[in-house]
Amino acid sequence: MGRVAGKVALVTGAASGLGRATAIRLAEEGARVMVTDWEDRGGAETVDLIKGAGGEARFRHQDVSSEEEWQATIDEIIATWGRLDVLVNNAAVIIAKSIRDTTLKDWRWQNSIALDGVFLGVKYGCAAMEKSGGGSIINISSIAGIIGLDRSAAYCAAKGGVRLLTKAAAAEFARLKNGVRVNSVHPGVIRTPGVEKTIRKYGGTDKEAKVRASFEAMSPLGELGEPSDIANGVLYLASDESKYMHGAELVIDAGFSAVR
């Protein structure tokens, strides 16, 4: 208990999956958490789960691709708790299509959320953290930000962009000596509603078994990851235990990207 006690955290895309698990884990360890998402019901449920366990959290509707909503979200955090110490840029969507089938509209939508959304978070989150004397930004990328995956060009481009945006921000913040650390996290295949939905899409068909097998084949340890596997990595980067980590990529993928 208490690994991030006293800190104020913002987790985007926290109505579901990894964002929800991360918000809950940070709250368990003492952070006050602003849960944001464009899905209000799931976001409110995350807050109920945190409060039910004795933690402190609020929900705010936020579309991470909107610059105005980023500014308003940061304003609300400062008005509520007076500071921002931890930002987890987690919200994303995935377009799983071949390049031939990806329209320019698809491409722009993918990047407006998964890359522009992270850029805006880094920009406005950093400005708020500088006023709080520093902080930790954690950008959720993917193994798709390190290696190329078939039928995922737009997603890989966004996640690869997040990886190098993180390193460029790290270089800039080091020059500024602003006390803000920034790192990226690269999950492998984790059992979340998003992943389960993709598998269920082929429910009862041969394709379902194939999709499930292809996901399991991406785990050299044999099983899909659990959201807590990622939440624990984020907790480490959020806490002062990781004070010497900056511009790094934390790969949590059961070894997939190392051994493929």
Ligand SMILES: NC(=O)c1ccc[n+]([C@@H]2O[C@H](COP(=O)([O-])OP(=O)(O)OC[C@H]3O[C@@H](n4cnc5c(N)ncnc54)[C@H](O)[C@@H]3O)[C@@H](O)[C@H]2O)c1
């Ligand atoms: N689950 C995995 O296996 C896996 C693997 C690698 C990377 N990731 C990354 O982890 C993060 C979370 O993934 P997940 O599996 O939990 O997905 P998920 O679909 O279960 O949750 C994503 C959340 O983001 C929200 N969201 C989407 N677009 C938004 C927007 N514009 N504004 C605000 N909220 C928005 C959704 O409403 C949802 O609640 C994503 O960045 C994803 O790319 C996941």
